[in-house]
């Protein structure tokens with residue numbers, strides 16, 4: 324199993340359950356069979372390009388998340404229709420979508436990504452816990468335009484191999500960090516789309532100060548995305564005042580009757 328000595332326990336538990344699911348999936352569909360399905364995968368939509376297009380005209384680049392539940396908050400939304408949520412997000416001004424496909428802790432599914440992607444023109448990141456080349460290949464076959472690599476869960480060799488594989492398939496990679504050491508590793512990797520997760524996965528404490536503290540260390544040319552804990556217009560204003568223009572938001576939208584309307588309220 325992947326991971327580092329100080330990988331947060333919740334990540335270890337999520338990945339342990341993923342290992343079993345990926346092994347089962349491999350028994351059903353081999354990697355070579357997946358490779359043969361690449362030709363029929365939906366064409367890649369530019370994930371980072373969609374963010375940059377919004378930011379270039381002075382708007383925030385919003386990655387709107389489709390997430391039914393999470394370890395820190397439990398069930399977020401009972402009325403959970405990924406296609407309807409995707410359409411709502413697109414109407415509300417989302418640049419991109421983030422779709423949880425992890426089943427055991429987030430009640431996600433691969434079908435959620437397919438439904439969301441088919442329902443609108445937004446590029447989609449597969450929000451899952453990736454440690455195996457097979458999962459990167461599977462994400463592309465599903466239609467993902469970007470994948471998430473969590474620095475805290477992977478050593479440098481894994482990070483590099485998975486990053487190169489995703490890029491070779493035409494996908495962008497959101498490299499997620501939570502502290503300075505992880506940010507250094509992400510920058511050494513060559514990541515040009517870096518997410519700072521404001522949520523401490525050891526305590527679940529969530530503070531925008533995490534992004535504020537690390538942002539000055541992110542060089543020009545790297546797009547920084549602030550993730551987690553964005554709930555109010557003040558949160559957005561605070562981040563934008565610090566030069567952060569890309570956001571990944573889930574709970575605040577998932578708890579709203581109209582996710583897209585809430586997005587428009589926070590980011591208009």
Ligand SMILES: O=C(O)c1ccccc1NCC(=O)[C@H](O)[C@H](O)COP(=O)(O)O
Pocket residue numbers: 333334388390393394395396520522524550551552553571572573574575
């Ligand atoms: O949210 C959790 O409880 C969680 C636990 C373990 C790993 C990841 C987790 N969250 C994934 C995310 O990073 C968030 O879904 C995403 O950043 C959006 O955060 P929010 O807007 O606070 O829902």
